[in-house]
Amino acid sequence: MALAKLSELLSSVKDNSYAIGSFNVSNMEMAMGAIKAAEKMQAPIIIQIAEGRLRYSPLEILGPIMMAAAKNTTVPIAVHLDHGGTMETIKLALELGFTSVMFDGSKYPLEENIARTKEVIALAKSYGADVEAEIGRVGGAEGDYKAVDIALTSVEEAKCFAEETKVDALAVAIGTAHGNYKETPKLRIDRLKEIASEVSCPLVLHGGTGLTEQDFKNCIAGGIKKINIATASYDSVAKRFKEVAKEDPDANYFTFSDAAVNAVNATCENIMRHMEIFGLKNKL
Numbered sequence: 197m198a199l200a201k202l203s204e205l206l207s208s209v210k211d212n213s214y215a216i217g218s219f220n221v222s223n224m225e226m227a228m229g230a231i232k233a234a235e236k237m238q239a240p241i242i243i244q245i246a247e248g249r250l251r252y253s254p255l256e257i258l259g260p261i262m263m264a265a266a267k268n269t270t271v272p273i274a275v276h277l278d279h280g281g282t283m284e285t286i287k288l289a290l291e292l293g294f295t296s297v298m299f300d301g302s303k304y305p306l307e308e309n310i311a312r313t314k315e316v317i318a319l320a321k322s323y324g325a326d327v328e329a330e331i332g333r334v335g336g337a338e339g340d341y342k343a344v345d346i347a348l349t350s351v352e353e354a355k356c357f358a359e360e361t362k363v364d365a366l367a368v369a370i371g372t373a374h375g376n377y378k379e380t381p382k383l384r385i386d387r388l389k390e391i392a393s394e395v396s397c398p399l400v401l402h403g404g405t406g407l408t409e410q411d412f413k414n415c416i417a418g419g420i421k422k423i424n425i426a427t428a429s430y431d432s433v434a435k436r437f438k439e440v441a442k443e444d445p446d447a448n449y450f451t452f453s454d455a456a457v458n459a460v461n462a463t464c465e466n467i468m469r470h471m472e473i474f475g476l477k478n479k480l
Contacts, residue, residue: 202276217474219242234271240273246278278424279298280298296328297326300330330367381406383415385418404424405425
């Protein structure tokens, strides 16, 4: 199956009954687990790595692994750079063949965010790739980036941003945050619906880990077309390693290597669970 573009996958969502899952991976085993889940569910997904995680997984090494995994599958898979912050990393992802990149300019004033996003779009289009951007500010922290407070997306700014940039997907802040929640998030589904009624490009939800099944369904019904999941996948793998350490205090390198192989299944199970919630099963 050929690599899929972000725009192709999101444009296939014709109503508000399901959303495409976008899952962060940080090594070969997680990439394998994600592909395994997509094939079992017979549905397309997006695999991604955030720039803030590259300290653990250099893009020049992990990128080709992600590309190889996506190409060697029977279902459509898009390969995406999540939360790109520097042109150097964005360009490297494009050179490696990533089908889309995210430029996160949410820390900049609106005008500067628009200008910088346009630069990324011009570069990405020369590679035939798509671009996701962010307006407003999703809370929490992604990898090495500092934690930030939530700044809800303005309807007027979202509309202006989408019209000015013609971006392929737009991440909006409606009360979610990256990482594990310390308290129950207060989602502004009303704000999401207002944005969806004014913005034509597909909307993206970041900070999905820890939301309830009903939260996800409300977001999808409100207009979300792409949902990011990272922390839940990392936690599922970490749980397996903790179990091994507890079961075998004398565990050696090869014991943990076996656990890493088992992490394929842990990742697969976590992703399948989310795909089921997102309504993705059999959506080829």
